Amino acid sequence: MEKNISHLPHKASPVLVKQASIFADLPVRLIEDFQQEFQLNEWHKGDYFDCALLTQRFFVVIEGQVEIKQSNPETGREVTLDMLYAGDCFDLIVLLDDQPHDVIVSPLTTIKLLSVKLETMRQWLWSYPEFNQQFMPYLAQKMREKEELASSLILHNVTTRLSRIILKHINKIKFYISGKEDEQQHIAKGLNDETLARMSGTVRQIVNKQLQRWKKDGILDKKRNQLIIKDVEALEKEAKYTQTLPNAALMNYQPQNKR
Structure with missing residues (x-):
């Protein structure tokens, strides 16, 4: 209720x-x-x-x-x-x-x-x-x-739309943890399959299929209501940005307190 x-x-x-x-x-x-x-x-x-x-x-x-x-x-x-x-x-x-x-x-x-x-x-x-x-x-x-x-x-397919949505999300919240070999892994909370489908103008099944492909390729991981982005640069390539990568500063940012 x-x-x-x-x-x-x-x-x-x-x-x-x-x-x-x-x-x-x-x-x-x-x-x-x-x-x-x-x-x-x-x-x-x-x-x-x-x-x-x-x-x-x-x-x-x-x-x-x-x-x-x-x-x-x-x-x-x-x-x-x-x-x-x-x-x-x-x-x-x-x-x-x-x-x-x-x-x-x-x-x-x-x-x-x-x-x-x-x-x-x-x-x-x-x-x-x-x-x-x-x-x-x-x-x-x-x-x-x-x-x-x-x-x-109108102009982009689901893969491009999804990658841009996720990148925009992690760039706003700037939440990360320490991964293997001290690599930064960015956390995108609140982005379950249904939410991503609403944001990208598609259906949950298509979103899930794309996320599973990225998981298989080692780009991200899924845990309940959050995504763990392991390879921001690979996601940038999927986004097909033609200008300076908007997350470049985020990728090079060195946190003082890693979680």
């Missing part, structure tokens, strides 16, 4: 506000002003979220992972519109056009969020140039991601 969302009984601190990329570089005086308007929320996996709240409050993820979906009630088919991580915010569409947005907000883990009245968020964008300068690049980034998603569904 679905549970209702819960609210922590205290307001957000400036430290929490700075964890969101759109606020991180703002002057201290603005962050101190903004934090007084924020409420700290905590949701758990399986919690029910009424999308009508998106027309009332603006949410920023500061911890955990959230999937944004849409579904066809006639067929039951679902598609993933976005996967949100710490620092991401939603729903940008409602913020811009003030119209209802029929989406399914699905926490994949226990998550913590900052929320503020939607009208307050709009007022900040209109009143503070410093904030607008922080927000617009993030908005452009999300628009590019949507463009890439749409073009990928």
Whole structure:
């Protein structure tokens, strides 16, 4: 049975506000002003979220992972519109056009969020140039991601789409463990076959077949609700990027505390 969302009984601190990329570089005086308007929320996996709240409050993820979906009630088919991580915010569409947005907000883990009245968020964008300068690049980034998603569904096959989705996922969370001979093995949590099928516009059976092939080739391993990426470079080749490999910095990153 679905549970209702819960609210922590205290307001957000400036430290929490700075964890969101759109606020991180703002002057201290603005962050101190903004934090007084924020409420700290905590949701758990399986919690029910009424999308009508998106027309009332603006949410920023500061911890955990959230999937944004849409579904066809006639067929039951679902598609993933976005996967949100710490620092991401939603729903940008409602913020811009003030119209209802029929989406399914699905926490994949226990998550913590900052929320503020939607009208307050709009007022900040209109009143503070410093904030607008922080927000617009993030908005452009999300628009590019949507463009890439749409073009990928048409221009690339399932193998390419899947590899790009996984690479984007591990590049955002940057979670790794130490493997054989001290090699880094990147962990992609929350990406089971069904989730990957929703994200790549295909069905679970095709996703499973591709993941099994990569497992046989030593590119990755599967364990329950997570993928262990053993060969990022091989996955980059499957992604067929024509520009500088976006995960190059991740591949060369040396962790201070390996897990």
